[in-house]
Every structure is written in C-alpha cells, then in structure tokens.
Amino acid sequence: MKNKAITSRDVDYGKWYTDIVMAAKLASYSNVKGCIVIEPNGYAIWEMMMKILDAKFKETGHQNVSMPLLIPENLINKESELIQGFAPEVAWVTIGGQKQLEERLCIRPTSETLFSDYYSGVIESYRDLPKKYNQWCNILRWEKETRPFLRSREFLWQEGHTVHETSSEAEEETKKMLEIYKDFYENYMAIPALTGLKTESEKFAGAEYTYTVEALMYNGYSLQGGTSHYFGNKFSKAYDIKFLNRNNVREYAYQTSWGVSTRMIGALIMVHGDDRGLVLPPKIAPYQVVIIALGNDEEVEKVCYKLNAELNQNNIRSYIDNTDKSAGFKFAEAEVKGIPIRIEVGSRDLKNNVLTIVRRDNYEKEIIDINTDITNYVVNLCNTIQKDMFNKAKQRNDTKTFTCNTIEEVKTIMNSNPGYIKALWCGDYNCELKMKEIRGTKSRCIKDEEFKEGKCVVCGKDAKHMVYWGIQY
Amino acid sequence: MKNKAITSRDVDYGKWYTDIVMAAKLASYSNVKGCIVIEPNGYAIWEMMMKILDAKFKETGHQNVSMPLLIPENLINKESELIQGFAPEVAWVTIGGQKQLEERLCIRPTSETLFSDYYSGVIESYRDLPKKYNQWCNILRWEKETRPFLRSREFLWQEGHTVHETSSEAEEETKKMLEIYKDFYENYMAIPALTGLKTESEKFAGAEYTYTVEALMYNGYSLQGGTSHYFGNKFSKAYDIKFLNRNNVREYAYQTSWGVSTRMIGALIMVHGDDRGLVLPPKIAPYQVVIIALGNDEEVEKVCYKLNAELNQNNIRSYIDNTDKSAGFKFAEAEVKGIPIRIEVGSRDLKNNVLTIVRRDNYEKEIIDINTDITNYVVNLCNTIQKDMFNKAKQRNDTKTFTCNTIEEVKTIMNSNPGYIKALWCGDYNCELKMKEIRGTKSRCIKDEEFKEGKCVVCGKDAKHMVYWGIQY
Numbered sequence: 001m002k003n004k005a006i007t008s009r010d011v012d013y014g015k016w017y018t019d020i021v022m023a024a025k026l027a028s029y030s031n032v033k034g035c036i037v038i039e040p041n042g043y044a045i046w047e048m049m050m051k052i053l054d055a056k057f058k059e060t061g062h063q064n065v066s067m068p069l070l071i072p073e074n075l076i077n078k079e080s081e082l083i084q085g086f087a088p089e090v091a092w093v094t095i096g097g098q099k100q101l102e103e104r105l106c107i108r109p110t111s112e113t114l115f116s117d118y119y120s121g122v123i124e125s126y127r128d129l130p131k132k133y134n135q136w137c138n139i140l141r142w143e144k145e146t147r148p149f150l151r152s153r154e155f156l157w158q159e160g161h162t163v164h165e166t167s168s169e170a171e172e173e174t175k176k177m178l179e180i181y182k183d184f185y186e187n188y189m190a191i192p193a194l195t196g197l198k199t200e201s202e203k204f205a206g207a208e209y210t211y212t213v214e215a216l217m218y219n220g221y222s223l224q225g226g227t228s229h230y231f232g233n234k235f236s237k238a239y240d241i242k243f244l245n246r247n248n249v250r251e252y253a254y255q256t257s258w259g260v261s262t263r264m265i266g267a268l269i270m271v272h273g274d275d276r277g278l279v280l281p282p283k284i285a286p287y288q289v290v291i292i293a294l295g296n297d298e299e300v301e302k303v304c305y306k307l308n309a310e311l312n313q314n315n316i317r318s319y320i321d322n323t324d325k326s327a328g329f330k331f332a333e334a335e336v337k338g339i340p341i342r343i344e345v346g347s348r349d350l351k352n353n354v355l356t357i358v359r360r361d362n363y364e365k366e367i368i369d370i371n372t373d374i375t376n377y378v379v380n381l382c383n384t385i386q387k388d389m390f391n392k393a394k395q396r397n398d399t400k401t402f403t404c405n406t407i408e409e410v411k412t413i414m415n416s417n418p419g420y421i422k423a424l425w426c427g428d429y430n431c432e433l434k435m436k437e438i439r440g441t442k443s444r445c446i447k448d449e450e451f452k453e454g455k456c457v458v459c460g461k462d463a464k465h466m467v468y469w470g471i472q473y
Numbered sequence: 474m475k476n477k478a479i480t481s482r483d484v485d486y487g488k489w490y491t492d493i494v495m496a497a498k499l500a501s502y503s504n505v506k507g508c509i510v511i512e513p514n515g516y517a518i519w520e521m522m523m524k525i526l527d528a529k530f531k532e533t534g535h536q537n538v539s540m541p542l543l544i545p546e547n548l549i550n551k552e553s554e555l556i557q558g559f560a561p562e563v564a565w566v567t568i569g570g571q572k573q574l575e576e577r578l579c580i581r582p583t584s585e586t587l588f589s590d591y592y593s594g595v596i597e598s599y600r601d602l603p604k605k606y607n608q609w610c611n612i613l614r615w616e617k618e619t620r621p622f623l624r625s626r627e628f629l630w631q632e633g634h635t636v637h638e639t640s641s642e643a644e645e646e647t648k649k650m651l652e653i654y655k656d657f658y659e660n661y662m663a664i665p666a667l668t669g670l671k672t673e674s675e676k677f678a679g680a681e682y683t684y685t686v687e688a689l690m691y692n693g694y695s696l697q698g699g700t701s702h703y704f705g706n707k708f709s710k711a712y713d714i715k716f717l718n719r720n721n722v723r724e725y726a727y728q729t730s731w732g733v734s735t736r737m738i739g740a741l742i743m744v745h746g747d748d749r750g751l752v753l754p755p756k757i758a759p760y761q762v763v764i765i766a767l768g769n770d771e772e773v774e775k776v777c778y779k780l781n782a783e784l785n786q787n788n789i790r791s792y793i794d795n796t797d798k799s800a801g802f803k804f805a806e807a808e809v810k811g812i813p814i815r816i817e818v819g820s821r822d823l824k825n826n827v828l829t830i831v832r833r834d835n836y837e838k839e840i841i842d843i844n845t846d847i848t849n850y851v852v853n854l855c856n857t858i859q860k861d862m863f864n865k866a867k868q869r870n871d872t873k874t875f876t877c878n879t880i881e882e883v884k885t886i887m888n889s890n891p892g893y894i895k896a897l898w899c900g901d902y903n904c905e906l907k908m909k910e911i912r913g914t915k916s917r918c919i920k921d922e923e924f925k926e927g928k929c930v931v932c933g934k935d936a937k938h939m940v941y942w943g944i945q946y
Contacts, residue, residue, distance in 0.1 A: 030591065031548060032541040032578070037591050040536035040606070047537065063513035064520065068505040069542075069580075069611055069627050070564075075504060088571055091543075093580065095565040097615035105505070107542075107566065107580075118503065118510050133513070138542055138611065142570035154542050 034153035044286035085205020115161035116239035149266035157261035170254035196445030220418035222470030278338030282382035289318035294346035424463030426456035507626035517759035558678020588634035589712035622739035630734035643727035669918030693891035695943030701731035751811030755855035762791035767819035897936030899929035
C-alpha cells in the first residue's frame, strides 16, 4: 500500500524527498523565505539526536554554554579567511530600537569569532586549559537555493569550540570528535560514514584542515554530514588568545571546532526512506513501537493497554494509536512516520492467542504467541532492525563505489549511476575544477590510507592522494 | 570567610548581584553590546530548568517545535497591538547575502506572529485541535539598560503557543500553565510565587488578559518571573485561524501563550544568594554535593572516591574537587557556586570514623559516623534544605508584605523598606500612574480573592480590586 501523497523515489527523487518531509509532518515551509518550521515529528528526531550526542560530549569532558546570536562587524572581520568565506551568506542587522546602528551586526553563520573573543578574555595560563565548550543553537546563512533540512537559511546545530595547550592535544580532539560523529552515524543512524580530510579548496574557511563525515544517499549523491576542524593557532593569533605555558612563556593557544546539524534528519530520510515514507532506525526513533487495535473490542483494547504499559515500563518508546481512524489509515500513518515496529492486536488473533508484528524496514510480518516475553522480543527485534538497516545501506554504498582510472570512466558512471568515485589525484586545484564539470562532482575526502602510486585521474601526472569524489547535496 | 570578590549585599545590592554572576562564573559580558555569554555554571542551571519544565510540558500533552528566527515586516504588522508593543525594541535585518532586502525582517521578540501564521495553514477542523506546541529558543529585544539574566538584549526562553476549540478550554490551558510555573517556582526553585492577573496597562500586548508569576527579591523588589496569556481570538482574527467546528460552522480559534526565561537564574541569585555567593536549592543545583579532601592522604582519597561513586550510583549529583588548590580555596569556590552540601574528608576525621557535612544555605556543620548510609543521609538533607530555603524566603516575603490604606503609607514603606504593598484600587490608569511616581511602584497583580469593599489607595474612590504593588526589576 503506497502512500498516495508520496511520489515514487525512482520517478522523481527530489519530489519524493519533499513529499516525505510533508507527509511525515517533519517540517513545513514557512512564510519566511528559505526558512522552515520544524514540526513535532521532525523536532522529536532532533531531540533524540541532541540527547545522544550531548551525553557523548559530556562524557568526553565538554560543557555547554550560550554565546550571543549577533556579531559586530569589526569582530568578525578580524579573521580574514573566515569573513571572506562567509561574507556572501550573512544577514546584517542595521536597525535596533528604532535607530540606525553605528556598527552593523551579523547574525552568526558560525561562532568561531565569538568563542575566540570570549576565550581571549578568560584564558591566562595553561591552568585554564583545555577549554572544551559546546553550544546548541540556531545559525543563519543566506542560501539561495533551499531544501528542508538539507539546506535552509536558518538551521539548528551544535558547535563545539575547544582551546588547548599543544597542537597535538588539539589535533587529538579534532580526531576524537570525528570518531564520535562516525560512531553516531553508523551505530545510531545506521548510516555508513566515510571519513577523511577535505582538500584545501573544500576545507572550512580559516581552518588548517577539516575532517568530514560523508554519507551516500539512495540516489548516489553524497552529503557532508558533519565536520571537525583543526585551527592550529590561526584564530588565536587573530583574536589574541595567549596563555602562559608551563615554561612561563606566553604563547598562542591551539583550537578546534566541530559541528553537526538538523541536516542529519535529511540524511536519515534519504538513506533509509522508501515509497511509503520515512524508515527510522530504532535507536533514533522517537517511537520504536506503535500498537494498533483491529476493531473495537474491549478485550483487544485491554491487551493493547497492557502491552504498551509493559513496553514503556521497560524503557521502550511505545504508544497506542487510539484515534478514531481506520486500522488501514493508522498503518499508513505509522509507515509514513517510519516507526520501526507495528504490533497489531485483533480479536481473531486473540482467539488464537497470537499477535501480529510488522517490521517497517522490510515489511516482514511475524505471528507470535501472545505469551511471548514482549519486552525481550522487541529489544531483540530493534537490534536486528538496527543492524539490518545499516547492512542494507552498507551494501548499497559498496555497489555504488567505483574505482576509476580515467576521466571518461568518471563521466560514464556519474551520468548513469552516480556514487562515490575512488580516483587518484595530483593535488592540483585545476584538476578538481575539471572534475566539477561532470555534474558538479567534487572531492568528498582524501583517503590516503588507500593510496598507491599512480597517475592523477584528470591530468595524468603523478598522483599524491587517493580521493573519494561525489556529487554533493 | 567572605569571598573577597563579592560586595556585601547590604552595602550595594546591584554590585553584589553582578559580583555573584561573575564570581560564580554564571555569565560574563560579551563584546556584543547588551548580550551576555552564559558560561558553563550558568548554562548547567538552565539545563536543569529546561529538563524539569520540558518533562512537565510533555506530561501535559505539549510537543516541541522550531519556528524561524526572523519575521517579515508585513507578517508582524498584522496584529496591531503586538507590533505597537514591540516596535521600540526590535532589531531589523535589512541586508542578506550582500543585497538590500526588499522587505526587512525583524528578529523575533516573541513568536505569536509565526505560530499564528503557521497555525492558520494547518488547522482546518476541530479534529486538528487542540494544538499544543512549545519551543525553546533565543529572543531579541533591544533593551537600553541591561543586567545579566534579568534583562539583556538576547535571552533564552521557552514559549508555548496553543490553539483551542473553545474559549473555556483555552482559559483552562492558561491557568494550567500558570500552575505549572507556580509549582516550579515553589517546589523546585524554593521561591514563593505570587500569582494573579496583570492590570490592563501591564498585560501583554495583544492579550485579552495575562497571568503573572511574581517573586520578591531579597531587597524587596519584585521580579516578573513568568507569564501566561489568554488571547481569545485576537490573533486568530488577525492571522485568519479558522476551523470547522462540531456544528460544521467555520469559526475563529482560541489561543494562549506562556513563557519563562533565563531570567529565572537571576531570581535564584536574588532570592537565595548571600555574601559568599550563590545558594542553590538541591532540586535545581547541577551538583548537589561536593566532596573535598583535607590533605593528600591515600586513604582519604579512597574514601572520597567511594562516597562519590555511591552517591552518583544513587542519582545524586555529586563530584570530587580534586584540583590542586588548597582546601580553603575549594570551600570558597563551592560556596560561591552555591553547591548545597559539602562533604569534608580528613585523615584526622577518618581516625575518629567520622565525616564532616556542611550545609551551604545556613553553614550548619554536622559530624556524622562514617558508616552512616550516605545516600539516605544526603537525600534527607536535600529535602530539608529544599524546605528550609523555601520557608526562609516565605518568611521574608511575609515580613515584606504591607497592607496600606493611604498613599502616604505606601511612600513611607517604599522609601525605607520596600516590598509588596497590598492596597485597594479603583481600576483607573491614572491612579497607577500616581503610584508609579513612588520609586516606580507598579501593580504586580490583581488578587481579587483578597478583595473587600473599600476605597482606592490613591484617589479615595470606591475600589474595584485588591492589588499587590511593588518596585519592579
């Protein structure tokens, strides 16, 4: 049973995506150009993401803070690469309290500026280090083309900003946070994560280097799903973050920043969704189980209630759909929302002492004895679904990853069945530009652990790096 | 032992307040005029507040969403009272993506506009009602005079916005949320809450009426600590929120909104703080217990570790201060941060098989047997401290609440020992203006359950209401 409101993904992938966003009531367009309303079903997923990640940040010694929304122009101008990178996409406040402001203020497109300015005032000696702060907040970037969750003028994210005594400690932090993101993608979102360094042209404005988490969507396009930057002391020099080191010498501190955003909701949709709607991995699903009664039977209702109570008591996120809609309608609604497990309770089933269980990810149906330990059953099934969803996505990644030796091969693949291209690169920006001519193919990340001597896929000169290339969202 | 960095509250109350904010590292001034950085100690308190309130909102059927930060000018202009109320204090974005915007956008000073615009698009029939949404977000109001937490250009808050079929259901919601706030103030923040209706001149721009939660500070000033508004169908008319009712007739919906903010952190400081710093009620304290070793003894360290592990296992928020500072310094730091209970572990004490426990709220010291069930002891002590803190604040409120029959009495009190004034009022705005001449005394709320016939305290005409008056923050 296909949800009528959803275009098939094989017919029009872009339309399929926005249809799911609307049909699952994750978000809707607002009357504020380029900005969305994140509705309860979408926000609940974001809350799950925040809860899991926030716990991981705290376990690794990070603390939350709140920095101002606005940045005075002179402050953001201090780090020249940053402002050059963000100038085209910031919004400026010029009037406040009915008066023209003497200095205009930009709405944060990212907060390196504010964190650095703050740190320069509070860090005096190595005893004040490390500082490992994070904030959950909204961000504004004046995007021209927008798409719910994937790219919108305002989005929600977390941004960690840390300061360290030594470059090695800061570099370790950069890697550690990348690993936390990778773990979150793979073990919670069930999305295989490709991680590695960005090339010089793709790194964050102002960073020494940028690690990225990339994810491959159903249509073979690539999504940058999170980044972790090492700044060295670029920002500490621009914002004068000096500290007295252990040898009693004042030196510039070393910094990092790292972030993931509501864009991850877009990744969930595009990796796992199907023509009936969203498919959520159990670990991220706001509700893991929906219980639906077939017909209006008192005994049925009692069983639903009992099942739900037992599951909730055991920390399984379950609910009964007891609206007055038809069972078929309820099935479709639970499917479009992506709830991993459906338990059907019918009077005929009860007579036979059974329940019907349906998996959202592959529609498999199982009839189980009513005396089954339901908590144990659901926990195991959640684990199985979680694993199966990851494996399915992994398998797709494997079939969509191609090794190419010539630019002609790249063209053929990207024009027919796009995916990741593994190809050697000489390190020259001009060769990246040539690749970009093929449907916007960009370097996704450098994977030098897979590097072997050979020739650049574009120019044929000696290669320096193995690069994964892809068409980006 | 008084913390040197803190001015005595009886010498300079304003300075005492900001000294605590800085010394306890709750917040610091930023280089963005009128905006603060909420530092880890301050943000951790806000996280506790969010966690407790968010659970209460969800228990009562509310869902979280995220609305845009920016409001197009034509949209905010639709409800004339709202824009008149907020026009002097909004900030306008006029440039985006390096271009002058055709229509300027204001940064939300509150989100009735956006919620109403959204609701008008998604509500069609009574089956879509009620809608009970909330968001946790940042807000901008171009205040001229600012003070950390109490009044700053940007602040964090939650704003609930609900839509109902009937006026009575909406009015019930307005009251229910007021009760949740009152409960939170009294039973979590240990702050007695005065609740009641705002007068016409003090109500929210655009509301039919406004309930308020007022709290009395140590210096006898009054703080508006939260509000709950009934809108009737003012906004639904301005934004065209119509629904098909149960009689198949299209009618305007009924709305409410309600909010509390980071200002509550200011209330905590000003109600409970003393000359040594912050004093936190155990239910709100990010850490309830600090364990401090006296000296560098291996056995002492082991006991600290064991105590801490046991408390944490039993969901008591405890930590060991194992920095290399002196014990005296650690005591002072725990005091300035307001941690409710200090456990001292010393080698001499261990020889006598005892521990020393010190309460933050009244400095009472108790020597307990080392074999005491520490979890049980701490749980009980937390309950006692929570209750004692409330009672102390309540007692202060009682001694600072004065019944006045003449404006001369009001003057004498407000000029010497301000507090709440209970006085009858005729309902005339001019009489409110006269009261305002006395150090800015304003009506805090109407308490008609305490009304008895009599004369207006200002003009001597027949009174219509009993009003609590106060000097406001």
